Amino acid sequence: MKFPGEAAERLAHSLLDVGPTTATELADRLRMTAAGIRRQLTALQEAGLVTAGDRAPYGPAPAPRRGRPSQVFSLTASGRAALNGTYDDLAVDVLRFVQETQGAAGVRAFAERRAKRLIQQVLPTNYDDITGTAEEIAIALTAAGYAASIETGDQGVTVQLCQHNCPVVDAAAEFPVLCDAETLALGTALGRHVTRLATLAHGDGVCTTVIPVQDARVNFPSQISTDPIDRRATR
Numbered sequence: 001m002k003f004p005g006e007a008a009e010r011l012a013h014s015l016l017d018v019g020p021t022t023a024t025e026l027a028d029r030l031r032m033t034a035a036g037i038r039r040q041l042t043a044l045q046e047a048g049l050v051t052a053g054d055r056a057p058y059g060p061a062p063a064p065r066r067g068r069p070s071q072v073f074s075l076t077a078s079g080r081a082a083l084n085g086t087y088d089d090l091a092v093d094v095l096r097f098v099q100e101t102q103g104a105a106g107v108r109a110f111a112e113r114r115a116k117r118l119i120q121q122v123l124p125t126n127y128d129d130i131t132g133t134a135e136e137i138a139i140a141l142t143a144a145g146y147a148a149s150i151e152t153g154d155q156g157v158t159v160q161l162c163q164h165n166c167p168v169v170d171a172a173a174e175f176p177v178l179c180d181a182e183t184l185a186l187g188t189a190l191g192r193h194v195t196r197l198a199t200l201a202h203g204d205g206v207c208t209t210v211i212p213v214q215d216a217r218v219n220f221p222s223q224i225s226t227d228p229i230d231r232r233a234t235r
Contacts, residue, residue, distance in 0.1 A: 003082060004043040011040045012049060012075060016083055016147050019164040019206065020074035041073055049079035074205055080165055091171040111177045115185035118144055134159050134211050137186060153210060163207035172201035183209065
């Protein structure tokens with residue numbers, strides 16, 4: 001699917017980078033007029049690439065205030081797919097081939113190796129040394145195309161790692177082992193028990209991982225599911 005013009009595509013990239021945003025914030029970020037931003041947002045909504053709501057699909061609810069709340073705009077699954085191009089289609093084809101030729105064990109090995117490489121961008125010298133922070137993980141994931149950010153969690157006890165994009169969202173929907181392996185790798189790199197609350201692969205607006213602030217080394221399971229139709233709530 002093509003974007004309705006260069007300005008609309010630039011706006012979509014901004015939503016991918018910073019996540020759900022109001023029209024005013026987009027205008028400031030892109031140095032566009034309010035009328036110009038509204039025009040592009042309308043075009044993107046009509047194309048099914050952007051949706052609007054009273055609040056972002058993650059994080060705390062906005063504080064009550066007088067008047068009508070500002071709408072928050074975010075990319076739809078079609079909008080993210082339009083930005084990702086054909087990479088995800090290739091990933092699905094590769095994983096189907098691996099499953100046909102090597103079975104579930106091959107898919108699991110591929111997923112774990114891919115997740116480990118992502119985290120090695122933060123811990124390049126020794127993957128077993130627990131030195132990564134949530135902020136470093138977010139930077140690494142952003143560099144890998146995940147448009148990640150850190151949000152304050154429950155009363156300062158936790159933080160949320162939010163991934164606004166997933167280059168392999170369709171592959172992850174068919175092969176949840178990709179998300180499972182990534183979650184385990186994140187927990188290992190941080191030395192903490194982390195919990196996935198939402199994923200783009202499930203149709204949520206963002207991938208959300210809850211990370212406790214306090215240090216806590218834990219033992220992780222040695223095996224993860226490779227069932228391509230698994231839909232567990234822990235992801």
